[in-house]
Amino acid sequence: MTTAVLSQDTRAVGRGRPGVRSTLTKGSALGLGIAMTWFSLLVLIPLAAIVATAGDEGWHGYVDTLTNPQSWAAIKLTVGQSLLVTGINVVMGTLIAWVLVRDRFWGKRLLDLVIDIPFAMPTIVAGLVLLGLYGPRGPLGINVSNTPASVTLALAFVTLPFIVRTVQPVLAELDADVEEAAASLGARRLTTLRRIVLPSIIPAVAAGAALSFARAISEYGSLVLLSGMLPYRTEVVSVRVLSFIEGGDRTSAAALATIMLGVALFVIVALDVIQRRMARRG
Amino acid sequence: MIQRNRLIALTAAALAVPAILSGCAASSGSSGSDDKLSIVGFSVLKTANEPVISAFQKTDAGKDITFTTSYGASGDQSRAVAGGLHADEVHLSLEPDVQSLVDAGLVDKTWDQNSTDGILTDSVVVFLVRKGNPLGIKSWDDLVKPGVKVITPNPESSGSAKWNILAAWAHAAQAPGGNDTKAQDFVTKLLHNTVAMPSSGSDALASFLAGNGDVLLAYENDSIEAKAAGDDVDYIVPNDTLLIQNPAAITTDAAPAAQDFLDFQLSKEGQTLYAKAGFRPVIDGIKTQVPGANDPSDPFPTVPQLYTVDKDFGGWDKANTEFFDDKTGTITKIINGLNVGS
Numbered sequence: 001m002t003t004a005v006l007s008q009d010t011r012a013v014g015r016g017r018p019g020v021r022s023t024l025t026k027g028s029a030l031g032l033g034i035a036m037t038w039f040s041l042l043v044l045i046p047l048a049a050i051v052a053t054a055g056d057e058g059w060h061g062y063v064d065t066l067t068n069p070q071s072w073a074a075i076k077l078t079v080g081q082s083l084l085v086t087g088i089n090v091v092m093g094t095l096i097a098w099v100l101v102r103d104r105f106w107g108k109r110l111l112d113l114v115i116d117i118p119f120a121m122p123t124i125v126a127g128l129v130l131l132g133l134y135g136p137r138g139p140l141g142i143n144v145s146n147t148p149a150s151v152t153l154a155l156a157f158v159t160l161p162f163i164v165r166t167v168q169p170v171l172a173e174l175d176a177d178v179e180e181a182a183a184s185l186g187a188r189r190l191t192t193l194r195r196i197v198l199p200s201i202i203p204a205v206a207a208g209a210a211l212s213f214a215r216a217i218s219e220y221g222s223l224v225l226l227s228g229m230l231p232y233r234t235e236v237v238s239v240r241v242l243s244f245i246e247g248g249d250r251t252s253a254a255a256l257a258t259i260m261l262g263v264a265l266f267v268i269v270a271l272d273v274i275q276r277r278m279a280r281r282g
Numbered sequence: 283m284i285q286r287n288r289l290i291a292l293t294a295a296a297l298a299v300p301a302i303l304s305g306c307a308a309s310s311g312s313s314g315s316d317d318k319l320s321i322v323g324f325s326v327l328k329t330a331n332e333p334v335i336s337a338f339q340k341t342d343a344g345k346d347i348t349f350t351t352s353y354g355a356s357g358d359q360s361r362a363v364a365g366g367l368h369a370d371e372v373h374l375s376l377e378p379d380v381q382s383l384v385d386a387g388l389v390d391k392t393w394d395q396n397s398t399d400g401i402l403t404d405s406v407v408v409f410l411v412r413k414g415n416p417l418g419i420k421s422w423d424d425l426v427k428p429g430v431k432v433i434t435p436n437p438e439s440s441g442s443a444k445w446n447i448l449a450a451w452a453h454a455a456q457a458p459g460g461n462d463t464k465a466q467d468f469v470t471k472l473l474h475n476t477v478a479m480p481s482s483g484s485d486a487l488a489s490f491l492a493g494n495g496d497v498l499l500a501y502e503n504d505s506i507e508a509k510a511a512g513d514d515v516d517y518i519v520p521n522d523t524l525l526i527q528n529p530a531a532i533t534t535d536a537a538p539a540a541q542d543f544l545d546f547q548l549s550k551e552g553q554t555l556y557a558k559a560g561f562r563p564v565i566d567g568i569k570t571q572v573p574g575a576n577d578p579s580d581p582f583p584t585v586p587q588l589y590t591v592d593k594d595f596g597g598w599d600k601a602n603t604e605f606f607d608d609k610t611g612t613i614t615k616i617i618n619g620l621n622v623g624s
Binding site for chain 1 (some may be wrong): 355357358382438439440466476477478479480481485488489492493494606608610615618620
């Protein structure tokens with residue numbers, strides 16, 4: 001992420017307008033061709049198909065979907081919970097990354113390993129485990145099943161590693177000398193954190209947050225058993241899309257999917273803009 | 283130079299796409315052979331079909347036949363077959379899922395003209411409750427009492443949920459003095475008592491077994507299987523409920539052995555094996571012990587008032603449109619209105 005920003009900046013300085021003239025050689029042209037083919041087959045063509053299906057009923061397909069109170073409730077819940085969880089991850093993920101990089105303690109290697117488990121575990125298993133722990137028969141006496149809190153919990157679980165894993169390498173690369181220099185020049189700990197550390201890790205945090213948000217709005221598996229999927233209370237968009245498909249209504253399913261695609265794109269772009277602003281100020 | 287390189291890139295892409303696509307097409311066009319049967323069924327059948335298949339392989343007709351099987355949600359399975367999944371026989375949860383294959387030209391439209399009207403297994407809608415039935419649930423009316431926590435899969439996504447909801451509707455509509463308005467009130471109350479609406483019958487069962495809810499609306503065969511597996515549950519067969527009828531059909535390009543297999547499934551031996559798994563037989567004269575049933579030696583008590591979709595709802599075609607249409611269906615509207623006053 002940092003390198004990408006840097007290389008863009010140098011190009012901008014060198015040529016005035018970046019990305020206008022091509023630098024392709026024969027070899028890299030073939031590489032680009034293969035990359036684009038692969039990307040098209042996997043991503044662009046399917047996405048185009050979804051958008052095309054959604055357009056079958058023209059604009060009113062979208063309007064119908066948005067004005068359906070149950071779908072609208074699902075969109076609000078999904079986007080709201082995803083933003084909330086992404087916010088939690090920004091704080092907790094950065095904290096965990098910090099602890100893993102800067103501190104030494106017993107069990108650190110193990111913790112470092114375990115962080116990735118939410119990535120590796122089939123999400124339906126995650127849902128089952130969470131239901132066992134925080135369900136009606138949970139040993140902790142906390143029962144969140146079938147409530148909106150269960151959605152927060154499941155999303156927080158499956159998205160936890162994103163920010164940790166994007167921030168960790170950046171923190172590890174960060175030169176402690178700079179912080180020491182700042183300290184020796186009389187900067188207080190908080191100032192060092194704000195002026196030295198934060199600007200360096202913000203691009204990574206933003207990248208992680210974007211991934212985390214995108215993952216959260218599409219989550220299905222871990223919610224299957226935990227959330228109860230009650231319309232208006234705990235029904236998320238992916239469940240709603242599934243209902244449309246099961247009911248044979250592909251146009252509505254595609255319309256809802258396209259709306260969520262737009263939301264994801266908007267948030268990812270917004271995060272990128274914020275990140276650039278902050279990086280420039282730092 | 284740069285122009286030419288870009289041209290190479292584009293040409294490479296243009297050549298690769300059709301090549302890869304045609305590669306996919308060639309491999310997906312495979313079809314079955316005569317001694318192989320592909321069975322595509324709805325999820326619950328997985329355990330029930332195994333003994334039936336191995337018993338069939340011991341008969342003369344079935345001794346050289348090998349099977350491939352695929353199980354999943356009924357609607358998904360139907361769509362998979364329509365989408366090109368090879369099947370010699372489909373065994374689905376409800377008739378409309380077979381009907382959509384008839385519409386796609388994959389099943390002959392005379393499929394339901396046999397001795398059982400195309401139905402292979404029966405069951406009824408029952409109440410699965412906690413062991414010992416602590417809330418004393420006996421009838422449908424007990425489910426709408428304040429504070430009773432009900433679980434049913436979501437009828438918008440699950441075939442088994444449609445059976446459940448229609449059973450509840452029939453109870454209120456067919457009772458003495460009952461009518462459609464009362465049925466609508468009853469189902470609305472029932473859905474207000476619902477604490478979870480998982481997207482499939484098996485998810486709903488898993489949620490219930492994990493401790494959610496007081497009552498699960500379920501198939502009798504699922505309930506028998508859960509009890510046989512040692513789960514801490516009991517099930518109640520109410521005095522009036524809906525007959526669940528699971529259809530099976532041979533596809534138009536099926537191997538000849540598929541008909542032999544269907545005949546075996548409908549035979550006394552086949553139906554006995556399905557009964558052992560908890561399904562009500564579709565032919566008379568089956569007597570067998572059913573582990574997990576409330577009374578293993580009289581596993582399928584006669585339901586005093588048994589509703590059917592054909593008799594009480596005018597068939598699936600009509601019921602589906604009237605109740606579950608995604609815009610105008612009565613049940614869809616009730617679910618859409620759950621927000622108000624909940």
